[in-house]
Amino acid sequence: MCEESACLVPPLEQNQNGPNESRLSAGSGAPSHNGEALVGFHEDALSQAAVGKAQLLLALVLGLGLAADCSELTILGYILPAAELQLCIDEHKKGWLVSITLLALAGGSLAWGILGDHLGRRRALISALSVAALFSAVATVMPTYGTFMTARFCSGLGVAGAFPLTFSYLSETCSRATRTRYTGVLHSFWPLGGIFTSLIAHLTMPTQGAEIVEDNREHWSSWHRFLILSILPTIACIIGLIWASESPRYLLEASREVEALAVYQRLHRLNKARTQYGLTELELPGRSAYRERPMSPSRNVFGHSLESLRETFQRISSPTHFRTTLLLAALHLIVGFTYMGISNFSTSTIKEIKDEEYNLNRKYIFNKNFTGVVFNNTMENLEYVNTTFKNVTFKHINLNHVRFQNCTVDEAEFINVKSSITSFKNSTIKDSRFVDTDLTHHHFINCTLSNNSFLSLISDCIVDFDYNIYLDDLYEDTLAWAGSMFPALLFMGFILETAARPPLIFTTIGIASMTSLGMFFWTSTFVVTMIELTVKIMLMCAVNAITMVVVEGYPCHLRCTAHGMMRSLFHLASLCAIPIYGIFGHKMLMFPAVMTFSLTFGAALLSLNLQDNSKVLL
Secondary structure (H helix, E strand, O other): OOOHHHHOOOOHHHOOOOOOOOOOEOOOOOOOOOOHHHHHHHHHHHHHHOOOHHHHHHHHHHHHHHHHHHHHHHHHHHHHHHHHHHOOOOHHHHHHHHHHHHHHHHHHHHHHHHHHHHHOHHHHHHHHHHHHHHHHHHHOOOOOHHHHHHHHHHHHHHHOOHHHHHHHHHHOOOOOOOHHHHHHHHHHHHHHHHHHHHHHHHHHOOOOHHHHHHHOOOOOOHHHHHHHHOOHHHHHHHHHHHOOOOOHHHHHHOOOHHHHHHHHHHHHHHHOOOOOOOOOHHHOOOHHHOOOOOOOOOOOHHHHHHHHHHHHHHHHOOOOOHHHHHHHHHHHHHHHHHHHHHHHHHHHHHHHHHHHHHHHOOEEEEOOEEEOOEEOOOEEEEEEEOOEEEOOEEEEEEEEEEEEEOOEEEOOEEEEEEEEOOEEEOOEEEOOEEEOOOOOHHHEEOOEEEOOEEEOOOOOOOOOOOOOOOHHHHHHHHHHHHHHHHHHHHHHHHHOOOOOHHHHHHHHHHHHHHHHHHHHOOOOHHHHHHHHHHHHHHHHHHHHHHHHHHHHHOOHHHHHHHHHHHHHHHHHHHHHHHHHHHHHHHHOOOHHHHHHHHHHHHHHHHHOOOOOOOOOEO
16 A cells, blocks of 8 residues: 555656656665655656756756865965965965865865755755855955965865755756756766866966066955956855755655645746646645654754764664665775875876976076176076176066076176076175065075175065966866866766666776876876876766765765765865875885776775665655
């Protein structure tokens, strides 16, 4: 016998599935009595509401939020050079700025996932993105490194809610047969966030180190404008969500069945279905169908929250979900670790290759005498050895990667000279004037200084800013992987409609594993870029399929929490990958390739143990 309310609805099997297909509720391999009526009613209601314009609009709106998630990390590569100069950030502090962002994403994913199950997907997502937009704007006016990092941390906490909330939100608004199609559209917006960020950076920010130095003299420099413009996807998503409806599946779970019915009717109107919507309040599930939700006490709210959190984690790790949770946690750890590791290692490798090519083109000048010469053109990639400068003038120039080795500088003038990776070593400088330059005592190594005058406003910051920052290469690299990832994720959504999840995850991670072996042979920037591009695309396609396993593997009241926990593990693994790949990658050249191949190959084998829940109803 079926529930009375479920019998009043035309059975799902007659609408889109075969007549012999049984209903399975999310998070189980067989029908469960608790909530089975809600699951069946929800699927039948969506079938009558049809699928089309409403789901596509929601996917586009939620996609803007997902684009903001990708933008949060992509931004760092573009603002770090300018922030290094203006906020006086050394290499250690730059590393902390990346780490604090990943830490915020890890903490925010878990927090907003839990709130998504308690407050609702839409309400939690609006709150999360509002926090992100607010603190992203605040970060643009922060004058010091500490305040800027704090604002970026809070921004990361907010945008972290996009991933665990949007996929559950959209999946619960689509029928079983079409949910992967629209989540594919949703996920394809993630790389679009990287493309948007890169285009804005390319249009608003200088790309050369000397230009960045000049730009930072302005009160409101271009990197501040870039940060403001990067908030646009977040704001657009918030505006779109104001007009969106809550997930009807969540409303049913929260015993707000009348509101859920209004959402179904709205979906029907937006999709302009030809048939009249047949469900009314009389056909809503009976009260016995709803899960009992404990009332929040009026006192000791904090204690009740901790108790709810403990119970939530107990349910996720219960015998019913323990195996699924363990497998998914391992996959997220491995994929997050290798994705960030290959990204960080390829970036540093490309920089090393370019630096090596740059140094090979260095021009050496030996045993020359310059007397009464005025140097007023930029000097770059030069090394003077055993050279004498007598009564010369360096005026209005940039010294970029210039070294003076065993030189003598006598009665010289340095006027309005800016330097980058420039030094005087084992040299003698006497009777010279330094006017409005950034040359300080740390530029003179083992030198003899005699009767020199420094007439400059010397900053407390001693960071030697490198003009060779390769922002154009970062722009091209981002467009390469993001532009290729967009159609791949879009196509992945259609593949998942017919393919089982475990074999597809095995295939995508397996391809990434085989491709990573190419790290043994990379000797040029083109090879590095192609291997990075392939591995990242395959891993992100695997993330798409794994995300659907998370959505389909847990019941409605645990779905966002479980996904938030998995994304938190993903970001924590990314945080660990940066120092590990950075340290061992330079000491043992084969280590990154061996580790990437081993981990991804193990993850591919591990994925075959996942349960395929592609037929379950949410």
